[in-house]
Amino acid sequence: MKDKALIFELSTPGRVAYSLPEIDVPVQPVEELIPAQFLRKEEAALPEVYEVDVIRHYTELSRRNFGVDNGFYPLGSCTMKYNPKINEDVARYAGFAKIHPYQPEESVQGALELMHTLQNDLAGLTGMDAVTLQPAAGAHGEWTGLMMIRAYHEERGEHNRVKVIVPDSSHGTNPASASVAGFQTVTIPSKANGLVDLDALRGAVGEDTAALMLTNPNTLGLFEEQIVEIAEIVHEAGGLVYYDGANSNAIMGITRPGDMGFDVVHLNLHKTMSTPHGGGGPGAGPVGVKNILLPYLPGPIVVKNEDGSFAFSEKQDRSIGRVKAYYGNFGILVRAYAYIRTYGPEGLRTVSEHAVLNANYMRARLAPYFEMPYDRICKHEFVMSGSGLKPYGIHTLDVAKRLLDFGYHPPTIYFPLNVEECIMIEPTETESKETLDDFIDTMIQIAQEAKENPELLLNAPYTTPVTRLDETGAARKPVLNCACS
Numbered sequence: 001m002k003d004k005a006l007i008f009e010l011s012t013p014g015r016v017a018y019s020l021p022e023i024d025v026p027v028q029p030v031e032e033l034i035p036a037q038f039l040r041k042e043e044a045a046l047p048e049v050y051e052v053d054v055i056r057h058y059t060e061l062s063r064r065n066f067g068v069d070n071g072f073y074p075l076g077s078c079t080m081k082y083n084p085k086i087n088e089d090v091a092r093y094a095g096f097a098k099i100h101p102y103q104p105e106e107s108v109q110g111a112l113e114l115m116h117t118l119q120n121d122l123a124g125l126t127g128m129d130a131v132t133l134q135p136a137a138g139a140h141g142e143w144t145g146l147m148m149i150r151a152y153h154e155e156r157g158e159h160n161r162v163k164v165i166v167p168d169s170s171h172g173t174n175p176a177s178a179s180v181a182g183f184q185t186v187t188i189p190s191k192a193n194g195l196v197d198l199d200a201l202r203g204a205v206g207e208d209t210a211a212l213m214l215t216n217p218n219t220l221g222l223f224e225e226q227i228v229e230i231a232e233i234v235h236e237a238g239g240l241v242y243y244d245g246a247n248s249n250a251i252m253g254i255t256r257p258g259d260m261g262f263d264v265v266h267l268n269l270h271k272t273m274s275t276p277h278g279g280g281g282p283g284a285g286p287v288g289v290k291n292i293l294l295p296y297l298p299g300p301i302v303v304k305n306e307d308g309s310f311a312f313s314e315k316q317d318r319s320i321g322r323v324k325a326y327y328g329n330f331g332i333l334v335r336a337y338a339y340i341r342t343y344g345p346e347g348l349r350t351v352s353e354h355a356v357l358n359a360n361y362m363r364a365r366l367a368p369y370f371e372m373p374y375d376r377i378c379k380h381e382f383v384m385s386g387s388g389l390k391p392y393g394i395h396t397l398d399v400a401k402r403l404l405d406f407g408y409h410p411p412t413i414y415f416p417l418n419v420e421e422c423i424m425i426e427p428t429e430t431e432s433k434e435t436l437d438d439f440i441d442t443m444i445q446i447a448q449e450a451k452e453n454p455e456l457l458l459n460a461p462y463t464t465p466v467t468r469l470d471e472t473g474a475a476r477k478p479v480l481n482c483a484c485s
Contacts, residue, residue, distance in 0.1 A: 127258020231261025
């Protein structure tokens with residue numbers, strides 16, 4: 001693929017991309033409208049190009065983007081799946097897309113009813129007693145849940161509860177969110193089978209324990225079989241149990257965090273329920289709580305009045321307060337609502353079952369060619385290792401680079417940290433067997449290339465706009481801006 005010039009490099013003096021009629025009203029000098037200190041001393045250095053050049057330039061660049069509409073994401077850790085376009089259409093209905101949060105409540109009753117129904121749907125799906133739709137993303141939901149946990153302990157006078165326990169198989173945002181919320185993090189190890197070490201957990205809990213943050217299934221794609229006992233250990237120590245809902249694609253309609261003993265949960269609607277994920281946002285990370293945390297729930301939430309109308313309620317004084325302007329990322333909530341209405345309870349269960357089936361099919365087919373540190377039935381994702389390729393001088397980074405030549409977005413290779421040379425794969429439920437087989441065959445071919453022609457992988461990729469980068473130089477001497485003249 002040939003190099004693409006910058007739009008500034010296409011610039012030719014005198015060319016313009018527009019043609020406007022001559023102005024037919026009196027012109028007031030800009031100096032009379034804008035204070036002198038805010039006026040430019042010289043013209044902005046903008047490219048001078050024709051309109052057709054602008055259109056062709058950015059259209060060509062857009063075609064270099066990778067998206068779920070033109071390729072398979074075997075990413076792992078994040079559910080990157082195709083989402084039905086009907087949900088995009090619904091989110092663009094004028095009654096949803098052209099309303100404003102400052103409108104009188106009586107003029108947006110449909111939107112309020114949608115939010116109220118979605119709150120109840122998510123509460124039922126997770127086994128929680130109430131839900132706030134405010135948080136803008138998963139990590140924002142984590143922080144919101146932790147702040148409610150903090151308020152809960154502080155109101156009880158237990159200011160000593162300053163530690164959040166995080167298993168080594170948790171998502172990376174968990175310890176970060178705990179730190180931002182003012183807690184100290186304590187990491188506990190997994191056992192050889194990839195599950196939480198109960199003895200380590202018992203040794204970690206105490207009077208200073210605020211909460212345990214846990215994903216189930218965990219980041220290794222394994223279901224914590226002793227989850228009820230895990231919750232009991234934390235509760236007996238006076239702590240609360242937080243559920244990271246990033247892996248909900250494996251359990252929807254099958255089991256619920258509330259039934260496992262969790263006190264608070266967040267969901268990534270932009271992963272699990274129909275939003276194009278990975279485009280930089282926005283997202284939505286609603287948080288559900290059991291009744292013990294209900295007084296601290298962020299307001300406002302949508303309530304139903306006795307006359308059947310809907311309204312915002314700011315909740316009581318013990319609330320941790322708003323965590324986002326207005327009422328959440330409404331367009332994302334509309335998509336999730338449409339997703340749930342389309343599938344229904346049985347359909348959501350089928351989504352999870354197919355996601356689990358696809359992951360186990362891929363795991364079984366790839367097991368002869370890659371190390372499987374946890375070679376057992378998984379949930380929606382699994383982790384394998386490229387450590388068997390190291391004798392040939394190949395690392396998983398080289399495998400990921402080579403995958404680009406076949407048109408695939410690489411899977412996660414830097415996480416989880418407790419698997420050497422990890423390759424984490426999540427196929428999701430939306431991919432066909434043919435797509436999975438094509439990817440599997442490609443991975444098998446790359447494993448064979450690593451043994452027979454390792455140089456091929458060490459210099460990959462070959463077909464991308466930018467080939468192999470000097471990653472060491474980029475890390476140590478980053479260039480963080482583009483100065484164009």
